[in-house]
Amino acid sequence: MLKENERLDELYRENMQIIQSEETFSFSIDALLLANFVHVTKRVKTIADFCTGNGIIPLLLSYKTKKPITGIEVQERLVDMAKRSIALNDKSTQIEIEHLDLNDVKLKYNHSVFDLITVNPPYFKNNQPTHSLTHHEIARSEVLIDLKGIIKAARYLINNKGKFYMVHRAERVHEIISLLHEHNFTVSKLQFVYSKRTNETAHFVLVESIFNSTALVKVLPPLYIYDENGTYTKEVEEIYYG
Numbered sequence: 001m002l003k004e005n006e007r008l009d010e011l012y013r014e015n016m017q018i019i020q021s022e023e024t025f026s027f028s029i030d031a032l033l034l035a036n037f038v039h040v041t042k043r044v045k046t047i048a049d050f051c052t053g054n055g056i057i058p059l060l061l062s063y064k065t066k067k068p069i070t071g072i073e074v075q076e077r078l079v080d081m082a083k084r085s086i087a088l089n090d091k092s093t094q095i096e097i098e099h100l101d102l103n104d105v106k107l108k109y110n111h112s113v114f115d116l117i118t119v120n121p122p123y124f125k126n127n128q129p130t131h132s133l134t135h136h137e138i139a140r141s142e143v144l145i146d147l148k149g150i151i152k153a154a155r156y157l158i159n160n161k162g163k164f165y166m167v168h169r170a171e172r173v174h175e176i177i178s179l180l181h182e183h184n185f186t187v188s189k190l191q192f193v194y195s196k197r198t199n200e201t202a203h204f205v206l207v208e209s210i211f212n213s214t215a216l217v218k219v220l221p222p223l224y225i226y227d228e229n230g231t232y233t234k235e236v237e238e239i240y241y242g
Contacts, residue, residue, distance in 0.1 A: 005022065006019055009026075013241055023135065030167045032240065034165060046114045047116045048069070048070045048071075050118070054085060055081070058095045062094055069094060070202075071095065072102060074145075075139075079097050103149060116165070118166070119140075121126050147172070163210055174205075185209040187209045188217060190206070192224045202222070
């Protein structure tokens with residue numbers, strides 16, 4: 001199951017394992033925060049995860065729901081890793097991984113085919129050359145697709161009143177909200193995530209938005225990752241370990 005320079009890491013709460021490699025971008029706490037933030041209602045029949053990487057979000061969501069999940073990823077090596085992790089955890093009947101550039105979703109899918117979409121996107125503006133890109137650069141920086149392109153793909157694929165969930169850097173929240181509204185998404189829930197209570201600025205923002213909705217936004221209490229002793233808070237321990 002493992003190839004050269006790969007390892008198995010544990011998903012403790014979900015009692016699963018995932019294939020990772022130092023040569024590619026490994027998941028971190030933002031993926032766990034996003035999956036925990038997602039609420040799958042009864043009306044949800046189909047789920048997609050953009051920029052799925054090695055399949056971490058689909059695996060985490062499969063712990064919360066039995067609904068079919070499609071992960072979309074542009075990097076072939078990560079697609080291969082994700083498919084093997086899904087098989088390892090006996091999730092192949094629930095989770096499908098598509099090797100696809102989000103810029104090309106119209107070539108693969110009809111519009112309005114998913115009820116819920118998640119994304120843990122590249123966080124940083126493109127300041128990289130377009131040649132010899134590493135797996136890490138593609139995952140972290142907007143070299144292949146930017147935030148607007150991701151939201152355009154979500155608008156094309158989401159059903160009416162469908163929900164779109166995102167985790168991103170908190171300093172880009174104004175841009176996120178503006179682009180969502182530009183594409184007919186209404187922000188319905190926000191939660192800011194801080195490293196510690198003593199930090200003045202948030203590190204991440206978790207966003208729930210609804211397509212073609214007039215919902216009012218609900219701002220949740222802040223979430224803190226570490227306590228004053230530098231260990232995980234009870235809320236984050238619950239996300240990691242259950």
